[in-house]
Amino acid sequence: MEGMLAAAVEALFPGLCPHCEQPLPGGSRGLCDACWASLVPRVGSACPRCGVPADDPSDACLGCLRSAPPQLATVVWGEHDGVLRTAILSLKHHRRDDLAQPLGFRLAAVVAPASWAPSIDAICSVPSHPLRRFRRPWAAADLLAFSVGRRLDKPVVKLLRRHGLHRQAGRSRARRLELPRRSFSTSRRARGLTILLIDDVTTTGSTIRRASEALVRAGAEAVYCAVLAHAPDSRRIS
Ligand SMILES: [Zn+2]
Ligand SMILES: [Zn+2]
Structure with a gap:
């Protein structure tokens, strides 16, 4: 019945x-x-270190040459536009958790061929702000990390905590680059691990940079990043 x-x-x-x-x-x-x-992965070359679009994929971009990011490599699946943008916004804001697995599997597919992929000991996500976590314990990045972990058969570990209420979405590029240095604290369990850090969207790269920095500071052996989408304009990410 x-x-x-x-x-x-x-x-x-x-x-x-x-x-x-x-x-x-x-x-x-x-x-x-x-x-x-x-839905197709991003075409065109990107900086291997920070993942932003770049002319020469064999070398770090000018920003990374000027100040090398703490992560050793970053892969970005696609542009935050069209279908991918709708899928991410649905996952983030409309509780369409069912999208996390197919999107996470796609992200895992671009991580798997990387030379460093076999060295990953643990996967962790960039945590959302405490207030958001209160409303929804699993954010989009967490759900993606679980899917990537399942696909790559690697453990997903909570290693980072976010401080303050600085929201990145909607802030100007200059303000986003100003993200406070100590925005994250790290679990001691990060020590000695090679970590794959997952986020849903990146714009300037400052969030994954700060989160990677926190992991390295806590004694991580190496940090690599995988992000589902790159948004050239921060006003479009929320
Ligand atoms: Zn770069
Ligand atoms: Zn459709």
């Missing part, structure tokens, strides 16, 4: 693809097939 009722509700109110708003077939969730198919 319950099954029949669920089927009737499903027929009357099918789930909609959050991007194109087409009905999804037979109780499925996530995006529609066409939107999943249109």
Whole structure:
């Protein structure tokens, strides 16, 4: 009886693809097939160290040459635009947790071929602000980290805590670069580990830089970063 009722509700109110708003077939969730198919990894070269788009993929960008980031490499899956932007916003703000696995698996697929991937001991996410955590214990970056961990068969460990209420979204580039140095504190368990740090979106790279810095300060052997999307304009990330 319950099954029949669920089927009737499903027929009357099918789930909609959050991007194109087409009905999804037979109780499925996530995006529609066409939107999943249109999601493609970023094309074009990027700085191997910080992941921002760059002309020469074989060398660090000018920013990294001027001041080397604490992470040894960064991979970024795509541009924060179109379907990927809708998927991330749905995951972040509309509790579409079902999107975390397919997106996390895609991120894992660009980490797996990296020469440093076998050396990863643990995966951790960039934590959200304490106030947000109070409202929702698992943020988008945490859910992505769990999916990447499952795909790469690596443990996911909570190693970072965020301080203060500095929100990055909507801040100007200059203000974002000013992110206080001690924005994160780190668990002692980071000592000696090679860590893969996961975040959902990066703009200037200052958040992953500060988080990586905290892990290195706590004695991490090495830190690598993987971010789902790069947003060139901070006003578009929330
Ligand atoms: Zn769609
Ligand atoms: Zn760089």
